[in-house]
Amino acid sequence: MKKKTTIYDIAAKLNLTAATVSRALNDNKKISENTRKLVKQTALEMNYEQNTLARALKSGKSFNVGVIVPRMDSNFFASVIRGIEEELYPQGYHVIICQTHDQESLETGNINSLLNAQVDGVLMSISNSKANGKVFDSLFQKQVPLIFFDRKRDMEGISSVTIDDFDGAYTATKHLIDQGCKRIVHLSNNRSLEIFRDRYAGYKQALLDHGLEFDENLVIESASKIDEGRRITKEFLEMEHRPDGIFSSSDFTALGAIQEIKAHGLKIPQDICVVGFSNEPFTRFMDLSISSVDQSPIEMGRLTAQVFLEEVNNKKKLKTQKKIVLKPELVIRKSSQR
Amino acid sequence: MKKKTTIYDIAAKLNLTAATVSRALNDNKKISENTRKLVKQTALEMNYEQNTLARALKSGKSFNVGVIVPRMDSNFFASVIRGIEEELYPQGYHVIICQTHDQESLETGNINSLLNAQVDGVLMSISNSKANGKVFDSLFQKQVPLIFFDRKRDMEGISSVTIDDFDGAYTATKHLIDQGCKRIVHLSNNRSLEIFRDRYAGYKQALLDHGLEFDENLVIESASKIDEGRRITKEFLEMEHRPDGIFSSSDFTALGAIQEIKAHGLKIPQDICVVGFSNEPFTRFMDLSISSVDQSPIEMGRLTAQVFLEEVNNKKKLKTQKKIVLKPELVIRKSSQR
DNA sequence: TTGTACGCGTTATCAT
DNA sequence: ATGATAACGCGTACAA
Numbered sequence: 001m002k003k004k005t006t007i008y009d010i011a012a013k014l015n016l017t018a019a020t021v022s023r024a025l026n027d028n029k030k031i032s033e034n035t036r037k038l039v040k041q042t043a044l045e046m047n048y049e050q051n052t053l054a055r056a057l058k059s060g061k062s063f064n065v066g067v068i069v070p071r072m073d074s075n076f077f078a079s080v081i082r083g084i085e086e087e088l089y090p091q092g093y094h095v096i097i098c099q100t101h102d103q104e105s106l107e108t109g110n111i112n113s114l115l116n117a118q119v120d121g122v123l124m125s126i127s128n129s130k131a132n133g134k135v136f137d138s139l140f141q142k143q144v145p146l147i148f149f150d151r152k153r154d155m156e157g158i159s160s161v162t163i164d165d166f167d168g169a170y171t172a173t174k175h176l177i178d179q180g181c182k183r184i185v186h187l188s189n190n191r192s193l194e195i196f197r198d199r200y201a202g203y204k205q206a207l208l209d210h211g212l213e214f215d216e217n218l219v220i221e222s223a224s225k226i227d228e229g230r231r232i233t234k235e236f237l238e239m240e241h242r243p244d245g246i247f248s249s250s251d252f253t254a255l256g257a258i259q260e261i262k263a264h265g266l267k268i269p270q271d272i273c274v275v276g277f278s279n280e281p282f283t284r285f286m287d288l289s290i291s292s293v294d295q296s297p298i299e300m301g302r303l304t305a306q307v308f309l310e311e312v313n314n315k316k317k318l319k320t321q322k323k324i325v326l327k328p329e330l331v332i333r334k335s336s337q338r
Numbered sequence: 339m340k341k342k343t344t345i346y347d348i349a350a351k352l353n354l355t356a357a358t359v360s361r362a363l364n365d366n367k368k369i370s371e372n373t374r375k376l377v378k379q380t381a382l383e384m385n386y387e388q389n390t391l392a393r394a395l396k397s398g399k400s401f402n403v404g405v406i407v408p409r410m411d412s413n414f415f416a417s418v419i420r421g422i423e424e425e426l427y428p429q430g431y432h433v434i435i436c437q438t439h440d441q442e443s444l445e446t447g448n449i450n451s452l453l454n455a456q457v458d459g460v461l462m463s464i465s466n467s468k469a470n471g472k473v474f475d476s477l478f479q480k481q482v483p484l485i486f487f488d489r490k491r492d493m494e495g496i497s498s499v500t501i502d503d504f505d506g507a508y509t510a511t512k513h514l515i516d517q518g519c520k521r522i523v524h525l526s527n528n529r530s531l532e533i534f535r536d537r538y539a540g541y542k543q544a545l546l547d548h549g550l551e552f553d554e555n556l557v558i559e560s561a562s563k564i565d566e567g568r569r570i571t572k573e574f575l576e577m578e579h580r581p582d583g584i585f586s587s588s589d590f591t592a593l594g595a596i597q598e599i600k601a602h603g604l605k606i607p608q609d610i611c612v613v614g615f616s617n618e619p620f621t622r623f624m625d626l627s628i629s630s631v632d633q634s635p636i637e638m639g640r641l642t643a644q645v646f647l648e649e650v651n652n653k654k655k656l657k658t659q660k661k662i663v664l665k666p667e668l669v670i671r672k673s674s675q676r
Numbered sequence: 677t678t679g680t681a682c683g684c685g686t687t688a689t690c691a692t
Numbered sequence: 693a694t695g696a697t698a699a700c701g702c703g704t705a706c707a708a
Contacts, residue, residue: 004480006685017695022687032693053395053456054685057700062391064402064434064455073416081410082437094455096402097435099420117402117432118390142342226623255623262625282620285564285593287600344701355679360703370677392701395684680707685700692695 005046013042065308066114068098068124076278076297080149083301084123091309102127111135121145121308126153128192145311149304151193159322161304165195168293168328169202172275173247175330177210179273179338181245185236187229187253188221199249218243222253229256237264244272251276251283251292258288273336289333296326343384351380403646404452406436406462414616414635418487421639422461429647440465449473459483459646464491466530483649487642489531497660499642503533506631506666507540510613511585513668515548517611517676519583523574525567525591526559537587556581560591567594575602582610589614589621589630611674627671634664
């Protein structure tokens with residue numbers, strides 16, 4: 001049982017030709033019912049398994065797709081990937097996961113790497129839109145479908161699956177206003193990314209729509225890290241007019257903010273209300289559970305995969321660019337419920 | 339720029355033969371320095387890129403390795419994978435990640451899937467050792483290197499990278515004893531897995547070595563989930579002699595235990611000390627930070643990858659089975675420091 | 677040092 | 693309905 005059995009082996013055994021066997025196995029119409037059954041039967045007996053590599057070489061399809069995320073040890077991305085897998089595995093695809101760790105060089109490197117592995121498509125969440133578009137050109141030229149999820153860049157002809165970040169931010173901010181907050185800080189993030197620009201815009205609009213003053217000084221940008229949340233919060237807690245609400249575009253900075261607020265001896269939600277973004281699991285199981293905006297990541301993954309499948313199966317037709325936008329859901333917990 | 343350029347194209351352009359081009363590109367010794375440079379130069383100009391699939395078909399190597407984990411949205415596994423990637427990417431390998439979600443059927447399915455994708459090796463952390471070994475047989479027959487990390491099964495000739503779970507458990511339990519705990523509960527997990535058997539054994543030995551009674555009733559087995567931790571803890575909090583220490587083989591059950599203890603109005607660490615296992619990030623950033631045993635996951639990943647590389651490069655020689663055991667480190671935090 | 681010729685396992689295009 | 697043959701792109705033993 002050392003060598004794998006090929007279609008030649010089974011052809012020899014049946015006094016047939018490899019071509020016939022191939023056809024029978026692939027349910028070609030022009031093959032007799034008899035031989036089809038016979039072939040499939042003996043294929044089973046001989047433990048035949050299709051050589052993916054050979055098929056790939058012949059067809060130009062590798063049945064691998066690349067997924068690029070900033071990192072995968074966040075529940076959000078891990079869940080998106082899970083959704084993608086659920087949709088793709090049954091179709092015989094495999095998923096190659098790459099992480100960029102928010103480094104532009106890795107982003108470029110990963111795409112080239114995947115291209116080199118001859119993936120049939122790339123599903124990605126970009127880390128940085130300042131990156132020049134050259135990398136995407138190579139995907140374009142090779143006709144490799146590219147689909148963005150969550151963190152996209154607006155590109156002609158490229159599909160994407162995102163959530164309505166504006167709406168999520170607007171709802172969260174309005175919720176804070178409803179709780180009586182008058183001076184609401186926004187912990188933002190790299191606004192070269194659409195999602196953070198949109199959350200910023202939603203926050204701003206909610207303030208304006210409800211007669212609150214918008215103050216640029218109450219918006220602070222940082223990385224999505226606990227420590228950053230602490231550092232920033234420390235600053236504005238020492239302001240003259242102390243804020244009484246925080247809308248953070250990240251659960252991690254929200255957590256940092258909460259820690260710092262407590263360290264200052266202030267009460268949540270009595271003194272300050274806090275809402276985060278992403279609905280990471282820990283927001284639920286903290287003693288002081290954290291309100292957050294859920295992004296239905298599994299659904300997002302599934303949809304992304306579906307869009308990919310459509311594109312890859314329609315290659316002949318015109319590329320139908322699709323922009324799917326999901327509706328986020330605010331989950332209200334202790335950190336903002338007075 | 340539609341078709342990819344092949345070695346034939348560049349051979350034609352230079353009035354050479356594809357074979358020569360192939361050799362030049364692969365730095366074959368028996369090629370003149372001139373043509374080597376010339377070939378490489380024009381290859382660059384013509385945007386040549388090697389067809390991985392063809393090379394794979396010819397050489398039998400796909401330069402893909404499969405990594406199978408129970409789940410990847412735990413920091414531990416995500417970090418191990420990161421370590422693996424750091425080691426493997428520079429060598430031109432890609433990583434295909436599969437999750438079993440602790441389901442045996444998925445474990446089998448994933449292996450077959452990976453085999454079908456013709457991976458050059460499988461690095462895995464098993465979810466369940468009751469599974470029959472048939473799946474592994476197919477790996478064996480196909481000479482595909484298999485390496486276990488963290489959750490292994492003892493198999494002849496198979497290498498593994500693990501931590502010394504006995505030691506970790508022993509140290510953690512001794513720490514609890516040092517804090518004055520007299521009646522220590524062990525929240526265990528599926529003991530068909532070595533790691534949980536070893537942690538159990540380490541706990542037991544620590545008790546015996548320090549003159550404490552070992553009571554089987556204080557050991558409870560459950561899944562690594564917060565809710566399970568709560569449920570179990572509720573039970574023993576109502577015991578006659580209430581325990582005053584908990585050593586949990588999972589950070590998640592430890593967290594559940596802590597929640598339940600607080601719900602009962604008891605104080606940590608005054609009334610009960612708690613130590614978890616894995617050093618998940620949340621153990622550090624909880625208000626009541628949780629003591630835990632660190633498993634240096636990135637290091638574990640790197641070592642696993644290294645062992646794989648050794649095996650795959652030594653195929654001719656005898657398989658040198660390697661069992662690497664890392665030393666865990668107890669991180670003491672508020673939940674157990676009196 | 678370079679060319680020739682073949683095989684890797686499939687599938688597609690001719691025939692028959 | 694089935695067979696013969698070529699082709700996918702690369703690497704390599706053998707020849708020259």
